[in-house]
Amino acid sequence: MTQVKILKIGGSVLTHKHGDSELNDTALDAAITDIRRWRAENPSQVLVFLTGGGSFGHPLASRYRVNAPTPEKDPLGFLRTTTNMHGMGHQIAQRFLDQDVPFFPIAPSSIFFTDQGRITESDLAPIIHALDNGLIPFLWGDAVFDHSHTYRILSGDQMSMFLGERLGTGDLLFGTNVNGIFTRDPQTDPAAEQIARVDDQNYQRVLESLTDSRSVDVTGGMRGKIEEIHAVQKRPLMCIIYNALLAGNTYRALSGDGIGTRLFFE
Template identity: 30%
Template sequence: MIVFIKFGGSVITDKQQQERADIDTIRQLAEELRQALDAARDLCVIVGHGSGSFGHVYAQRYGIHRGLAPDDDWMGFALTSGAALRLNRIVVDELLAAGIPALALQPSTTLLARGGRLVHWETGSLERALERRMVPVIHGDVAFDDVQGSAIISTEQLLAHLATLPTLRPARIVLVGEAGVYTADPRINPQAERIARIDRRNIANVLAGAGGSHGVDVTGGMRSKVELMWQLVQTVPGLQVYLIGPKPGSLKRALLGDDTVEGTVIVGG
């Protein structure tokens, strides 16, 4: 069984402070992943993570997501990539320390975008690593773009691309970030209620009420995530997407298929 995980940038970094990783949370998530792998021997996992206060700060500063012309200064493109790699190294080292055979795979080396959308990515090494029971670790990254010069490809876009490959159809995708989808922004409205399940009956209302993100983020907020995951559950039969927070124990429970875990599940039915 294949499961994709995303460690959200807002969870593993302080998005209000440049390049501040939350080591304790990364370590906790790594340990819970290790426990789930020990409990379910048939579990194969791909880990993705956001860039948080690492890559997003540079991407915003230099407008990488809006595009660069060939004769522009591409230093910002390189700085964005370098920052994402620094966070990736931290995540991979914590996974390795937890006894997980994590393998860092930098997406931008083979990504190609068109108009801000991913159109090509060489995934042969990732698939081979998974076949060998390793845990590939990817991250949102810069990409060359045939239309606008440069783009940012989010972790969700990468996972969505992988999910459509016949050899990598996941049973679940677990997004660790906000503790679910709410009827309003719970930081602003104390009356906001968590939506436990998103399906055909309520998707329109959910998208109408979903808001943006907090802190610096050039890949969109909650609405874009829900929209993309909704499209994905329509495409991949039987796929369930869990949106959970970093509360201790939540990741392990979601990986093992405990549908009572606090959060929101998105299903196609």
């Protein structure tokens, strides 16, 4: 198999995160255009696409405490959360299919199990067969069965890192709603400065400077993303975090252009 690219675009991009289960049509159309263009120019390359739960997942997961580290949970809350996330996944897949982009939706709750929120079991056969047949496997943040806590939220970020290790990816790309990693929150602080590179030397300092997301995000926001990336065992490891709200940026990230923040760990 050709080396796999893993692209995860956040729920804060593809949904209106403060809305009620609402897709961001402008951002979704931009992603479709960029991926379709890149795929037409690179027919031999293979891609796995993921997104976060956004407004389809985080509010329900928070309301029903699906991600709480306890086994006492409401099964109907779990079902409402995962069903809504599946609905989002199929809406997005249909939009890509309407533009002849061969997205194959795979429900994470059907192929992953966790223990205390971390993946312990997986069935990657559907992903591998999809790639072998020229399709783009598409997964999303989901509520899954957990051995210790009954149910937990499995984030798109954790799945991205897991798949990157198991599939031997050469590229991990993360589309967010900001231009990369900043010294402060760029959405609230005009003095925030973009960090061009995160590596072994400045990782801890950068991590300590990050604050929690201002919106409801049960998976940890930017800080959680950086921690997930750093936890990947593969070395050397290079990732890109970029602004997927800007049309053309996803194409540039897939093409290897120098945008966003690069993370490099040896």
